[in-house]
Amino acid sequence: MTKRQKLITGFLELAQKEGITLTGVDTIAEHTKISKKTIYNNFGSKEGLVIEALTLFSNNIQQTWAEEWDTIEDKRELVLARFSELEMLVKSNQFYGCIFMSACREFSDEQHPLHQLAVNHKRASYTETQKRLIAFGIERSQLAFHIELLYEGLIVKLVANKEIKLISDTKEIIRSLMI
Incomplete structure (x- = not known):
């Protein structure tokens, strides 16, 4: 898993439990053991991370829906x-x-x-x-x-x-x- 993927997964884990606004960059960095600098280098801002994470999460859910048609x-x-x-x-x-x-x-x-x-x-x-x-x-x-x-x-x-x-x-x- 890349650092980018780890940050997205870590954010989603935290935000689902605590909420989006309460899940700060410090908390994400601590939870994922990845520096805040890396977060900003990868996403530009916390909002960039949140948008990418929720977009990916929505796409994954919709992919699951598509697979259910076959199963x-x-x-x-x-x-x-x-x-x-x-x-x-x-x-x-x-x-x-x-x-x-x-x-x-x-x-x-x-x-x-x-x-x-x-x-x-x-x-x-x-x-x-x-x-x-x-x-x-x-x-x-x-x-x-x-x-x-x-x-x-x-x-x-x-x-x-x-x-x-x-x-x-x-x-x-x-x-x-x-x-």
């Missing part, structure tokens, strides 16, 4: 796959909320590049849900919107209470909506 044959389960991912994260104590929601909250100016990056990720999520519903045979875009609302609301609830039953209940609601 999940049951189209209903394909629609529910992101909920199953949340379940896995909660069970493994690796769920900290949504870093893209944090970006919107911490960079509330809608013109800020990090805010826009987060909005674009959420838009891609909605589009992916629509495509999965269409593959299942449902073309009601309103249902995709409702599933996204359930997903985002579930994330908020899980931040407060990491109870697996919340996820299974939400999956049952979605199954009932996909009739």
Whole structure:
């Protein structure tokens, strides 16, 4: 792993737990054992690191979505796959909320590049849900919107209470909506 990759990974680990603005350059340098100078030489600024890290993270998530089309044959389960991912994260104590929601909250100016990056990720999520519903045979875009609302609301609830039953209940609601 290159220093650049190590910095991105280290930032994401810290920011998911502590938030983006609370994850300072000193903390990143200490966590990764890479100097602040190297951070600035590679990214120009903390914001440069954050933008590249979140862009890469979003791209990786979208790549996972693309791979799921080949690995999940049951189209209903394909629609529910992101909920199953949340379940896995909660069970493994690796769920900290949504870093893209944090970006919107911490960079509330809608013109800020990090805010826009987060909005674009959420838009891609909605589009992916629509495509999965269409593959299942449902073309009601309103249902995709409702599933996204359930997903985002579930994330908020899980931040407060990491109870697996919340996820299974939400999956049952979605199954009932996909009739």
